[in-house]
Amino acid sequence: MTDRTRILLLLGPALVLVGGMVLSALGLALLRSLHLFPVVAPDLSAYATVLGSPGFLASLALSVWIATVSTALAAALALALALLLRRGFPGRGMVAVLVQLNLTVPHVVGAIGLLYLVSQSGAFARLAHAAGLIARPGEFPALTHDPYAIGIILTYIWKEVPFITLILLAKLQTLGEGHEQVARSLGATRWQAFRHVLLPQLAPALAAASALVFAFAFGAYEIPLILGAHAPEALPVAAWRAFTDVDLTRRPQAFAISVLVAGLGIALLLLYARLTLPQRGRHAG
Amino acid sequence: MRLELQGLRLAYPGAGLATISDLDLVAEKGSLTALLGPSGSGKTTVMKLIAGHLSPDAGDIRLGDRSLLGLPPEKRRVAMVFQDPLLFPHLTLAGNVGFGLRLRGLPPARIAADVEAMLARVQLAGLGDRRPHQLSGGQQQRAALARALVLRPDLLLLDEPSVGVDPLSRRSPALTRASATRCAA
Amino acid sequence: MRAETWRLLAGVLVALALVLPLVPLAIWSGAHGWRYPDLLPQQWSGKAWTLALSDRGGVVESLGLTLTIAIATTALAALVGVPAGRALGLYDFRGKRLILLLLLAPAILPGIALVLGLHDLFLRLGLVGTTGGVILAHLVPVLPYMTLVMAAVFAGFDTRIEAQARSLGAGPLRTFATVTLPVILPGLLTGALFAFLVSWSQYLLTLAIGGGRVQTLPLVLYSYAAAGRNDVAGAIALIYILPGLAILLFTASRVTGRGFGAVLRP
Ligand SMILES: Nc1ncnc2c1ncn2[C@@H]1O[C@H](COP(=O)(O)OP(=O)(O)OP(=O)(O)O)[C@@H](O)[C@H]1O
């Protein structure tokens, strides 16, 4: 058997199954958004409707806001947490285990837990009442179903900080402390060694993890479903609502939204590939 | 500048016996001192203590008329070249050699000139734009040496510097004519 | 010493933040009504747990279904992902970057970008509303993780040990079972853990492909929460996180930071 046939045999099932499903899904969404399947007259009306509707633009803006803020805060906190966990302190092992455990908790659970924690009749509101800070639930700041999507962002931060932290810890483990010690010997302060030596080496891993988090926070459905306001809705919620609308003429619009989101996703994918995939060489990731 | 170690002692946490115990050592200004010992005897450890990457459990480290204890590594004016070259992978060769000079805030033209001259001294002239992984093992080792030498430290610590340095370059001026006290192992 | 005190303080804060959202869930699950502004329920009861664990609640059935789907998806992903990882880890060939990109795509494309198209595809294949359809669909977000881990494992794999085994008289299957598998096992377990967890927490994909007929735990959990049964939702939420915790603790010794790093080795 030549290497070529061997490679084809090894990759075949994965390519046919997942490659096939992904490409068909993207292709079908594109065709349906253009009214091409089943064949009616192909047109761009779905895109025109979607892009011209204030509701869509508001949803898009909201989702971009959610994804950007969640990613930025989660990345910054994860960097701090990874650096903290690299040092020794009593209870370090315990925190490290909790970080790993958090990874196994599904997002729905986090969202509902956060709802019961920070809603206007949630645990924090009760504490505020007991402390005499508020008299009625309405006086507690709206952190869920609110225009700034604070509850949604908090959920993403809660879930994604451990995710990014673990990736950074793995990277730190392979880097070791040698480079920083050299930098210190060459006159760098602790901060300068971090800023000019450690951070540039962590940056690709941090950026790649952030790209994953951004894509997830942009495209996930159940968290904004549980914690989001009625209007505007996050883009995935709006798309699913259009898709399941009794008015079937809204379906192409739902597909148009999914194609637009896919476009953004492909841009993220290319960025991720640039950051993680070697130009050449046999190492995969 | 005179280096003096007095009653130096260090036990790594968790390790039973002290790795370094009651070490006294004097190295005069302008001299070259070699630490010899079998693998695992503590040569690297002593240098890390002097450079400030480890703190001793007891004893004193004096350079000139001051004690180095309590000073962070960057304030000691002690440059250490590690056993591995540990070049910064995100910087070019010139970027590596100019690293410490940039931290001192020198003007870029001055840095470029110093780096250029130093690269020539360790026979790496013209390779300034290369990335560390594009250099051979010996070239990397000399680059690490250049990166420390260019700072004109009071004390230069070389941890097995001639591993990977070929005999020809070992006789080069960079290794035989430095004004600092050297402590080589 | 001072620095260590600060780190300890920060560590305590982090630990608290990580656990905090789970606390109200636990309290609700044992509450017999928990009216505002009571700090703790006036009365405790086991009725939420009784309902969740009874036949009426549909939770036990759903737990079994969710486990079946996650395990089947993981097994399928291993079957397909191990060979793919081997090809990507061991060989260099033209178009490799493109193939990697295609196989990684579902991990990075936002969920909503693929779900609607997948629904359309599965509708045409007659798979909407079936458990098999849901398993197949879960393979889409799951396989990238398995493939990446296995590619990283095989990138560090020395094929000469297989050649050695063959020349000592072992056939291909025997060689795989006695030489290859033991060497790749830690990586395979890491990949399987990720695969399981990704399938285990799918929501929209299950909702879309299951067509409402495949009621996995997250869907059941949401419907109780949306119906205002906070106590039952609390109980289901705790049931829902148990298998993940158990698996992680079970594999903790093998799944190190390095294992996680292998997934996304940037
Ligand atoms: N971080 C550490 N924790 C515990 N023990 C250590 C640590 N670093 C080194 N050691 C131990 O301390 C002893 C001295 O180590 P050191 O690196 O100083 O030896 P060395 O003389 O430089 O050896 P070589 O010639 O092999 O480089 C060794 O026995 C080593 O195992």
Ligand SMILES: [Mg+2]
């Ligand atoms: Mg040594």
